[in-house]
Amino acid sequence: SAVISQKPSRDICQRGTSLTIQCQVDSQVTMMFWYRQQPGQSLTLIATANQGSEATYESGFVIDKFPISRPNLTFSTLTVSNMSPEDSSIYLCSVERGLIGNGYTFGSGTRLTVV
């Protein structure tokens, strides 16, 4: 399965600022996914990022708040903009490798605390 490097692993940020999270995959993948896991909750899909096109956002998530870049087939970034304490979560990137549905690999996550 793919190996995903995600950074930073954690950060503490002031409200009103922005944080960009990077996700690097060890091989080319078509789709990359960004999830949020709020404390004690399950994973919620934020958006799907394809290379060369705008990300597709899930209901409740907007590009202005969570801009995503996908400059090539091995890299993506998620920015959490104008942060508030409610944005404190673990943010994870994920890729699907091989046949569709054959397996999803997750990064180790970025634990964000907004103060």
Added chain:
Amino acid sequence: AQSVSQHNHHVILSEAASLELGCNYSYGGTVNLFWYVQYPGQHLQLLLKYFSGDPLVKGIKGFEAEFIKSKFSFNLRKPSVQWSDTAEYFCAVNARGNTDKLIFGTGTRLQVFP
């Protein structure tokens, strides 16, 4: 759109007890189904997956799950749990032919006491 529900939010068992965690999904088409585990302080690990073929799927650490298409279910089972199975368990579904996204259930917290 697909959705996943896990009815057991918190399960408490003694070691050697049998485990069954419920998972139901809603989607009329063909699906791929997954169970992930998240141990305390660690990131997600794949326990098992159903893609096609035998609906009884065996995964790591003695876990298995059965896909029952007529019931839209994919319940996770283990005949005898161990203290080390204490973790959060997530069921997830990918709707084939729709999108490639993976949608997660709300999760079940399992606590196993010695």
